[in-house]
Amino acid sequence: GAVVSQHPSWVICKSGTSVKIECRSLDFQATTMFWYRQFPKQSLMLMATSNEGSKATYEQGVEKDKFLINHASLTLSTLTVTSAHPEDSSFYICSASIRTGDGSPLHFGNGTRLTVT
């Protein structure tokens, strides 16, 4: 089945630094990828929709200058948390769909646990 690989699985960084998270579709091409954030004991919150070759679409309340998304190829999207602060500590999850437009299932990565100290 379709596999989405996310790297790193966990990262610890100091406050003020930037962290990049990669999301790769291993055996399929993903024109659209989605980035989610999940705080402990809470549901997934959609942050942005990443389209290959174009700018990401951010959900209301998500700072696009803080969470930089790049989708340079059909198999790779990256999320960069810039100038990270402790409140950015969370579980970040990416997902990809082979096709959008017909309700086909999303395939999720295993998430990245970000801890900002």
Add this chain to the structure above:
Amino acid sequence: LAKTTQPISMDSYEGQEVNITCSHNNIATNDYITWYQQFPSQGPRFIIQGYKTKVTNEVASLFIPADRKSSTLSLPRVSLSDTAVYYCLVVRDSWGKFQFGAGTQVVVTP
């Protein structure tokens, strides 16, 4: 996108059948109903998807009545490893945007 409502939690014993009902009163004609399972510190895993009537796969069944305003995920003979959060999503085909609700925490005990 249609809002979904599902129970916050459900408890069950091993070997029993677990049925989780999700309400989606504002579902649109071209919406699909999709269920995901999530274990702690992992990404969600697809369980099943349906549009109407009944869908069955090797792990679950999905029952959707004619009005499609609700759906029921049925997990047959659960085991301890089925302890997880289960999410019901309504997905618009023209958008492909997956918005997660609160989910249902299922706890299976011996």
